[in-house]
Amino acid sequence: MPLFADEVHIAALDFGGLVTEEGNGVYQQLTREAADRTGITYKESFYPAKRAKLSLKRGIVDCTYGPVEQQYRSLGKENLVATSPIGQFKSYIFTLKGTPIIELSALKDQRVVGVRGFNELYAPAIRKGIHIEYLNSTSDTFKILQRGRVDAILGFLPDMNKHLDQLNYNANAPLMVAADRIFCLKSSKTIEFIDKINQGLDSMREDGSFREILGEHYIE
Numbered sequence: 001m002p003l004f005a006d007e008v009h010i011a012a013l014d015f016g017g018l019v020t021e022e023g024n025g026v027y028q029q030l031t032r033e034a035a036d037r038t039g040i041t042y043k044e045s046f047y048p049a050k051r052a053k054l055s056l057k058r059g060i061v062d063c064t065y066g067p068v069e070q071q072y073r074s075l076g077k078e079n080l081v082a083t084s085p086i087g088q089f090k091s092y093i094f095t096l097k098g099t100p101i102i103e104l105s106a107l108k109d110q111r112v113v114g115v116r117g118f119n120e121l122y123a124p125a126i127r128k129g130i131h132i133e134y135l136n137s138t139s140d141t142f143k144i145l146q147r148g149r150v151d152a153i154l155g156f157l158p159d160m161n162k163h164l165d166q167l168n169y170n171a172n173a174p175l176m177v178a179a180d181r182i183f184c185l186k187s188s189k190t191i192e193f194i195d196k197i198n199q200g201l202d203s204m205r206e207d208g209s210f211r212e213i214l215g216e217h218y219i220e
Contacts, residue, residue: 008042008043008062009063010061011046011047011053011056011061012046012064013046013066014048014138014139015066016158016159016161017159018065020046023046026213026214030201030210030213031086031182033200033204034198034200034203035196037199042193049115049136052117053117057075059185063184067178067179067180068080070121075185079186080184081194082182083201085181086179086181086201087219090176090219091156091177092154092155092156092160092174093153093175094167094169095145095153095167099168101170102152104175107130108128108130110151111133112133113135113150113152113154114155115135115138115141116136117134125154133150138159158218158219161217182194
C-alpha cells in the first residue's frame with residue numbers, strides 16, 4: 001500500500017537521455033528504483049522544460065528534475081526541498097567536429113542556440129551580452145547545428161553524450177558545473193517523499209547500482 005494517498009506528481013522534462021518522454025531516462029530509473037526500495041509511489045508527466053518549470057511554480061505539479069540552486073531566486077530557497085545529487089552536469093560551447101573550438105568571448109559574433117526553459121543555466125553567456133536562440137530540446141539544438149543554421153550550441157554533458165563523436169568542445173573549460181536533483185515545492189507530502197527517495201538513493205550508492213544505472217552518464 002503506498003505511503004501517500006495523494007501521490008507526489010513529478011514533471012519530467014527533456015534532458016537528453018537523462019529524462020525522456022518514454023520514461024526510460026537514467027534519472028527516472030534512479031527515481032523508480034529508490035521509490036521501490038522504500039515502498040513509495042508517485043506519478044510523472046512529461047512536459048517541455050519551460051512548461052515543466054511553470055507548472056511547478058503554479059503548483060500544478062509538486063516536483064521536477066534539475067539543479068535546484070538556480071530556482072532559489074524565482075521560487076525561494078525556503079519553499080523548496082531537494083534530494084541528494086542524482087547526477088552532475090557541465091556546460092560547454094559545442095561546435096561541429098572539424099570546426100574550430102569557440103571561446104565564450106567570441107560568441108557575440110556567432111549564431112548560438114540553447115534549450116528553452118534552462119535560461120538560468122546560460123548566465124555566463126548572457127552576462128557577456130550573447131544572444132541565444134532557444135529551441136525545445138537538446139536533439140533540436142543538435143539538428144539545427146548539423147544543418148549549418150547556427151554556429152554553436154550552449155549545451156551540457158552528459159546530455160550531449162550521444163552526439164559527442166560529431167562535436168568539438170574544450171573539455172578543460174566548462175562554463176558551469178552543477179548537480180542535478182529531484183526538487184519539490186515544500187509541503188508535508190514532499191518532505192516525506194524526498195526523505196524516502198534519499199534513503200533509496202543512499203542504499204543504491206552503497207551497493208553500486210546507482211553508478212551502474214547512470215552508466216556513461218556518470219560524471220565525477
